[in-house]
Amino acid sequence: MASDLSKITCIEDLRAVAQRRVPRMFYDYADSGSYTQGTYRANEDDFQRIKLRQRVAVNLSGRSTRSTMLGQEVAMPVAIAPTGLTGMQHADGEILGARAAKAFGIPFTLSTMGICSLEDVAEATDRHPFWFQLYVMRDRSFVENLIERAQAANCSALQITLDLQILGQRHKDIKNGLSTPPRPTLTNLLNLATKPRWCLGMLGTKRRSFGNIVGHAKGVSDLSSLSSWTAEQFDPQLSWADVEWIKKRWGGKIILKGIMDAEDARLAVDSGADALVVSNHGGRQLDGAPSSIAALPSIACAVGKNIEIWMDGGIRSGQDVLKARALGAQGTLIGRSFLYGLGAYGQPGVTRALEIIQRELDISMAFCGRTQIDQVDRSILVPGSYPLPFPAA
Numbered sequence: 001m002a003s004d005l006s007k008i009t010c011i012e013d014l015r016a017v018a019q020r021r022v023p024r025m026f027y028d029y030a031d032s033g034s035y036t037q038g039t040y041r042a043n044e045d046d047f048q049r050i051k052l053r054q055r056v057a058v059n060l061s062g063r064s065t066r067s068t069m070l071g072q073e074v075a076m077p078v079a080i081a082p083t084g085l086t087g088m089q090h091a092d093g094e095i096l097g098a099r100a101a102k103a104f105g106i107p108f109t110l111s112t113m114g115i116c117s118l119e120d121v122a123e124a125t126d127r128h129p130f131w132f133q134l135y136v137m138r139d140r141s142f143v144e145n146l147i148e149r150a151q152a153a154n155c156s157a158l159q160i161t162l163d164l165q166i167l168g169q170r171h172k173d174i175k176n177g178l179s180t181p182p183r184p185t186l187t188n189l190l191n192l193a194t195k196p197r198w199c200l201g202m203l204g205t206k207r208r209s210f211g212n213i214v215g216h217a218k219g220v221s222d223l224s225s226l227s228s229w230t231a232e233q234f235d236p237q238l239s240w241a242d243v244e245w246i247k248k249r250w251g252g253k254i255i256l257k258g259i260m261d262a263e264d265a266r267l268a269v270d271s272g273a274d275a276l277v278v279s280n281h282g283g284r285q286l287d288g289a290p291s292s293i294a295a296l297p298s299i300a301c302a303v304g305k306n307i308e309i310w311m312d313g314g315i316r317s318g319q320d321v322l323k324a325r326a327l328g329a330q331g332t333l334i335g336r337s338f339l340y341g342l343g344a345y346g347q348p349g350v351t352r353a354l355e356i357i358q359r360e361l362d363i364s365m366a367f368c369g370r371t372q373i374d375q376v377d378r379s380i381l382v383p384g385s386y387p388l389p390f391p392a393a
C-alpha cells in the first residue's frame with residue numbers, strides 16, 4: 001500500500017485507481033452528472049479558464065494554509081462534502097472519511113443517505129464533532145428524530161441541502177441498475193467478481209444499508225421497504241418556513257447547501273443561516289445550470305458581508321481551492337476528490353487526497369506571492385480570465 005501511494009501525485013491518479021477497484025455501478029454513481037452532464041463538466045472546465053498571476057522575489061517564509069470555517073480552525077479551507085452511499089465506494093467509507101478528516105484537521109460531513117450511521121461515525125471518532133447533512137423528508141417526525149440523533153452524536157453544525165426536492169436523472173445509474181436494493185444483474189455480478197478487494201471489505205462489515213434510515217423510519221426494516229420509502233420521501237413542498245422550523249429545533253449552526261442564485265442567497269441571509277454553499281450538487285441536479293465557480297462572484301457580491309460563503313463543485317486541486325478563495329469563498333467542500341481517494345485506498349487514500357490538495361494550495365499561493373490564506377483575494381487572478389457577477393436580471 002505505502003509503495004502504491006508514493007506514486008500517487010494528483011487527484012487524477014486516485015480517480016484512475018478508484019475506477020479499477022470500485023464496482024462499476026458505484027464508481028459510475030460517483031463519476032457522473034445529470035442528463036447531458038454539461039454542468040458536471042463545466043464545474044471542472046471553468047476552473048481551468050481562470051489564470052493566476054505569478055509574482056516573484058516575495059519573501060515566502062512562514063507560509064500557512066490554516067484558515068477558519070464557521071469560526072472553527074481548519075488546516076486548510078476545505079471540508080469533506082456530504083455524499084450518499086459512501087460506504088459502497090469502500091467498506092465503512094463514512095467512518096474512514098471522518099477519521100481521515102479528524103486527523104488532518106478539517107471538517108467531515110455525514111450525509112442523511114450515508115451507509116454508516118450518525119452513531120457509527122460518532123463512536124468511531126471518539127465523539128469528535130462532525131457536521132450532519134440533512135435532507136428534509138416528508139415524514140417530519142423522522143426529520144425531528146434525525147436532528148435529535150445529530151445532537152446526541154455531538155454534531156457541531158447542520159447542513160440543510162435545499163436542491164434535492166426532486167431528483168435529476170443520471171443515465172448511467174439507470175443503465176447500471178443502481179436502485180435500492182441494487183439489482184443483481186449478470187453484468188453486475190460479473191463486474192463484482194473482478195473486484196476481490198472491495199468484496200472482501202464488504203464481507204468484513206455489517207454496514208451495507210442506509211444506517212441513518214433503516215430501523216429509524218416508520219415501516220422501514222429492510223432494503224425492499226427502504227426502496228419505496230426513499231422514493232416517496234424527498235419533499236417537493238420544502239420551503240423557507242421549513243428552514244426556520246429546523247433552525248429552531250436544532251438550535252446550533254446552520255449551513256444552507258445548494259444556493260446558485262443571488263436572490264436565494266439573500267433569502268438564505270434572511271433565514272439567519274451561518275453559512276451557505278454555492279453548489280449545483282456536483283452537476284447532479286439541474287443540468288444547464290452554470291458551474292459553481294461561475295455563480296460564486298454574483299453571490300459573494302450580493303451577500304458576502306452578511307453570511308459566510310463557501311462553494312463546491314469541480315475542485316480537483318489546491319489551485320482550484322485558491323481560485324475559489326480568490327473569488328470570495330471563505331471555504332470549499334470536496335465530493336469526488338474525497339470519494340476517489342476513498343475508493344482507491346480507503347482511509348490512507350483520503351489522507352493522500354487531502355495532502356495533495358494542501359500541498360498544491362501552499363505552493364500555488366506562494367507562486368502568487370502570498371504566504372497566508374487571508375492575503376488571497378481577486379488581485380491574485382489575471383484580469384479578464386475570471387467570471388464576474390452576473391448582471392442583475
Ligand SMILES: Cc1cc2nc3c(=O)[nH]c(=O)nc-3n(C[C@H](O)[C@H](O)[C@H](O)COP(=O)(O)O)c2cc1C
Pocket residue numbers: 029030031043081082083084111112113133161257279280281282283284312313314315333334335336337
Ligand atoms: C456520489 C455523490 C453523492 C452525493 N450525495 C449527496 C448527499 O447525499 N447529500 C448532499 O447534500 N450532496 C450530495 N452530493 C453532492 C456533494 O455534497 C457536493 O455538492 C458535490 O460532490 C461537489 O462537487 P464535486 O464532487 O465536484 O466536488 C453527492 C455528490 C456525489 C458525487
